[in-house]
Amino acid sequence: MNHASIAALYKTEASSILARMIRVLGGDFALAEEVVQEAFEVALDEWPKSGAPANTRGWLLGTARNKAIDRIRRRSKFEAPLDESVDLAALRTEAEDEPSGVADDLLRLIFTCCHPALAPEAQVALTLRTLCGLTTDEIARAFLVEPKTMAQRLVRAQNKIRVAKIPYVVPERAELGERLEAVMSVVYLVFNEGYAATAGDELVRRELCSEAIRIGRLLESLMPDRSETTALLALMLLHDARRDARLDAEGDLVLLEDQDRMRWERAKIEEGLARVAHALRRGGATPYGVQAAIAALHAEAPRAEDTDWPQIALLYGELARLVPTPVVLLNRAVAVAMHEGAERGLELLAELAAEPDLAGHHLFYAARADLARRLGRESEARRDYARALELCRSVPERRYLERRLAEITREYRR
């Protein structure tokens, strides 16, 4: 077996091997991570020369387990006595593989990484690190923080899990819904971090999206009776399908209505559409389900002018009922404007102007400027585009607003 195929094996197997080792080691993330890493290093060293064993997974688990036993023995000789949660005798036999436990291990890992007793940014970092196998540097780059800061964040989280004894379990039925909600918000946050057109390395951001979709698939397969996992996956697939069409050759933002729909990824759209139908049938109107349904309506329109705005406005109304956040209300106003006219949209926006969360949000002013522009109210549009520019930090979005502002200024002068 060559290096490339070992690297591929790492990508597919490392998280589940790690998930098993953490369980066997009584929740010691740091130790489990070290020994799994070492086991892969031994494999890289030996397999290209002497050939891979028949059962690669079993071999890696066994090697990691032996490394762990060595370390715990050394530790107990020189440092603290043996941690009571790790039973050495059990460790020798436990790591033997039973394939039925793989799904359970992975679920335990997901729920522990996204445990609500950890800070949200730590949940995200830990998930990317242990479940997706991203390096600390990669995660730091994705979230625009110093690698040192990210390393500390990870150490602190792993330490809290061990010291405060956050259990390595799948939550009880009574808690499952709420805890799954927390897991899904971490996954969606990772996706959005990758999808949002903020500053940062384009390659890393693409990776974040594909990792979020990978965990989304995993969640769906591990919890087939929870239709909200299907809804989340559908939503991410439908957004990701438009990824390449969102920016032009210069890296400038292209609005949904101006996007070249031939560049949308058909395979992802088909996959997403099938899931939306399934999720809505099984789970009814959930926040992810409704958002996925909105994305589906956009995806189904062959041209921008074919978009089913009445239906989208209706769905935003439903979403506003489920999660009445200012940004959802803003989106609803925009959808209504597309269907009932810009005047009606401006009326709805006027009602929202007092929302404190929107008063400092560039999207509010950008939306109001767009509606004013459509009605030919240049000075209002100009004022709001300028205000949006002051508030907006994303480089591609800024360029878009600057372009609009320049256009309207030219037209105004004519």
Add this chain to the structure above:
Amino acid sequence: MQYILLIYGNETQAKSATKEAQMKMFGEYKVFTEELKGSGKMLGGEPLESVTTATTVRVKDGKTLRTDGPFAETREQLGGFYLIDAKDLDEAVMIAAKVPGAKYGCIEVRPIMKLNGM
């Protein structure tokens, strides 16, 4: 695994509550404490006198310095604690959520440090 549940609340608010409300709170604590004892998970716990009776002590250059009150002025003050035995953090949080004071202030859940050879 041992945890301490530190009960924080706004003392001024608690003091200005009606007699009725105070009695209700007292009753809630009584029921909770009995339940906790019954489950065998209670290792200890006491309510504390008001922060106005607190003295902060520091030793500097061999001299004992006393100051009136707690060392930090905060909106919420430590008002009592329970020492519990729980399987893991999830169980400790479940118990903390049942402390009557959780509804009015907050409960800080801290694992007790295990010292080796002491």
